[in-house]
Amino acid sequence: MNNPIKLINRIKIPALSPASIAFSPLGIWIADIERGELLLLNPQDGTVIEKLKSVVRRPQTISWDGEYLWEYDEETCNLYKRHLTGETSVMIGRIPGVVRPYLGMTCKDKTLWIISPDQPEFTVSNNHISLIKFPRHIQAETFEAPTYSCRGLCHDGKYLWTLDVVEGEIFALDPEKGTILTSYKLPECHDPSSIIVTDDKVWTMDIKKNELLTFHLNRDVLFSFSGGRRSEVEIIYRFRNPGPGILKEMETFQSLPKDYIHQKLISPVKVKPEPDEKISCQWDDKEGTVIINKIRDLLPNKEYDVTVSFDIETLNLKYHLYPHRMGTLDDIPEEIKKQYLIDEMIKNEDEQLREVINKANLLFQTGEKEIRSKVEEILEGEKRTFWIARKLYDFVVDSVKYVLPYTSITSKKILSQGKGSCGNHATIYIALCQVARLPARSIVGFSIWKDDSRLGYLDHEIPEVYLPSYGWVPVDTSRFMSLPIYGTHPLTKFRSFGSLSDRFFVNGFGRDLSSPFARRRHTVEKQIIVEGECVPEERFFMRWYSGER
Structure with missing residues (x-):
């Protein structure tokens, strides 16, 4: 596994009851809530560099902004800041509108972020983060914390960070909007509390062991894997003639799985019966395979099965997305634009390819006024690739309800009715991205609930967008969206943006517009020849x- 975060040091904290930590260029500040003391510690060997008496009786939460050390008193719920070189301090008091207690805080450039319950004690439904503008203490913004178990806040110069103390997971947030951007699980850490993040280090405390833990964070790791399972898979495509007529001839098409970023075939793919024909299709930047079987003379109430079987290994995939690394639309390679943007593909000299593009765009409708004006409304001139992808994603998730079954309908129809299946979600998302000139495509495959198909399974389609520095990133616009409570929660959105589950495998690429299979599919009418009345099922x-790997 390419784990981007590793434990590199742990030391005993020489304090009776450490409650919070704060970063200083000279070391790590520790707040001892029982003794009312602040200790400046060398994080490498635990040496006490300096010891101060806190300005409050019980310093529950502290933060360092480069000039002042901020202290929050658990007993009085008052907030103070102090110059370390002087003996006086400034009492900020209680921030109007922010529910107490303050479970973490950080300050940068006259902005204070506080994490606290969203309701008074004993009626808490979640924690939220308040953004306070100084000097007038104006509450400029409030957004949900990733989880109720989040404690501690820090600012690394670009992003806001918080810690889920139950799961041991740290989250990076956009400081202005609160959008969850990425997360990391802290290894070998069971009872964490409080958080500091710099460019390449993470610190937290193990409060049961009274230890300060130091982690190395490698932000150059663009994605990481976890979990994993080895699976035996058998897919049976069944075609039935309900009669009363005879099905004289019909072609069936099935794509075959190959290796992809989070999956690896560990046995050859077997097909029964032997295909009548094979044709190449898109598979990432390589060629995939579609098999064609021809059903002939299928009598009433008879069935025809095509069975595809293989063994496969899948992993949980997570992209670590930092918006500042992705640049703008101008940073997308020209070759990617020519290959995936409809406006560019239609310029190709290949007449048959232009015919395919025109037919595909009957579904996307990227030239329609309603689609183009909707993109302008959502983006408001946004040019940064990450935020284009994310704003369009949020719109689709929030505006299009997940329903079954799939029906082939246009983007305008999906928008007007406000509902659709995973395939419809992919259609409208790709259409919006196309108008915004952000390359998009989709992957299709199968997903199971839990560990076994007997507990439930379904076929599924997931859009992918091209983000500079990262490449093709999956953005599942309909994962969990059938759950009205959880579907649009910030954490659910984050888990679905830039990740793939080991309970999903890719079986093919949707929205393929240029391969031999795509040309055949879009230019040759599919014919079903029958004798008498017959509608095949x-x-x-x-x-x-x-099982687990």
Whole structure:
């Protein structure tokens, strides 16, 4: 596993009851809530560099802004700041409108962030983060914390960070909007409390062991893996003739899985019966395979099965997305634009390709006024690639309800009815990205609940967007969205933006517009030849048995 965060040091804290930590260029400040003391510690060997008496009786939360050390008193709920070179301090008091207690705080450039309950004690439903503008103490913004278990705040110069003390997971947030950007699990850490993050270091405390833990953070790791399972998969595509006529001839198309970023085939793919034909399709920047079976003379109430089986290894994939690394639309390679933007593809000299693009755009409708004006309304002139992708994602998740089954409908229809399946979500998201000139495509595959297909499974489509420095990033616009309470929660959105589950495998690439299979699909009419009245039925069944790697 390419773990971007590693424990590199742990030392005993020489304090009776350490409650909070704060960064200083000289060391790490520790607040001892029982003794009312502040200790400046060397984080490498635990040496006490300096000891101060706190200006409050019980310093529950502290923060250092480069000039002042801020202290929050658990007993009086008052906030103070002090110059370390002088004996006086400034009492800020209680911030109007912010529920107490303050579970973490950080200050930068005359802005104070405080994490606190969103309701008075004993009626808490979640924690939220308040953004306070000084000197007038104006509460400029409030947004939800990633989880109720979040404690501690710090600012690394670009991003806001907080810590889930139950899961041992640190989250990076946009300081102005509160959007969750990325997260890391702290290894070998069971009872963390308080958080400091710099460019390449993370500090927290293990409050049960009274230890200060130092981690190395490698932000050059663009994505990481976790979990993992080895699975035996069998997919049965079943075609039935309900009669009363005879199905004389029909072609079936199935794409076959290959290796992808979070998956690896560990056995050859077997197909029964042997395909009548194979044709190449898109598979990332390589070629994939679509098999074609021809059903002939299928009598009433008879079935025809195509079985695809293989063994596969899948991992949980998470991209660590930092918006400042992705630049603007101008940073997208020209070759990617020519290959994936409809406005660029239509300029190709290949007449058949232009025909395919025009037919595909009957679904996307990127030239329609309603679609283009909606993109302008959502983006408001935004040019940064991450925020284009994220704002369009938020719009689709918030505005299009997840429903089944899939029906092939246009982007305008999806917008007007405000609902659709995963495939419809992918259609509208890709269409909006196309108008914004952000390359987008989709992956299709299968997903299971829990560990076994007997507990439930479904086919699923997930859009991908091209983000400079990262490449193709999955953004699942319909994961969990059928759950009205959790579907649009900030944490659910984050878990679905830039990640793939080890309970999902990719079986093919949707919205393929340039491969031989795409040309055939869009230019040759699919014919079903029957004798008498006959409407064939199509279903699929899956057996997916897996265990941990």
